[in-house]
Amino acid sequence: MICNRSPLRRVARGAQAGFTLIEIILVLVLIGGIVAFAATRILGGGDRAKVNLAKAQVQTIAEKIQQFDMDTGNLPASLDELVTAPANSTGWLGPYAKASELKDPWNHPFEYAVPGDGQPFDLVSLGKDGKPGGTSVDADIKYQ
Numbered sequence: 001m002i003c004n005r006s007p008l009r010r011v012a013r014g015a016q017a018g019f020t021l022i023e024i025i026l027v028l029v030l031i032g033g034i035v036a037f038a039a040t041r042i043l044g045g046g047d048r049a050k051v052n053l054a055k056a057q058v059q060t061i062a063e064k065i066q067q068f069d070m071d072t073g074n075l076p077a078s079l080d081e082l083v084t085a086p087a088n089s090t091g092w093l094g095p096y097a098k099a100s101e102l103k104d105p106w107n108h109p110f111e112y113a114v115p116g117d118g119q120p121f122d123l124v125s126l127g128k129d130g131k132p133g134g135t136s137v138d139a140d141i142k143y144q
Helices: 007-015 021-072
Strands: 111-113 122-125
Touching: 021 122
Parallel strands: none
Antiparallel strands: 111 122
16 A cells, blocks of 8 residues: 655645744834834824924914904004904904914914014914923924
8 A cells, every 4th residue: 555645745734834933023023113113203293293383373373463453553462352352443353363273283372572573573482392492393483
């Protein structure tokens, strides 16, 4: 009788049994590294997006202040006058803004001053830290 089972076949089947524990751990470490790198890139973009949003908000509110000035003949004494009509104003056609629009992306109120430093008014977002000055995402964002 001839036996159909050869010893080579058993060796080949045993060599393809699966991955070793070291190989599985190595793959998991590599995947974890890639996920950590991607997460820092994605989450770091959130601060940049908020800075860009604050720049856009400063520009938009400045335009609303200018519209208030064109309608009433005066600059608002405070940003709240963009939301509710001041008692002594004529020509007010607002509301020019919603109360929620008067805070920057970090939920700090915009700084507004009349008269401004070399211009009719100053409008500033104090950045992420909410304090004057700073660098990067903590830097002030001014209307110019």
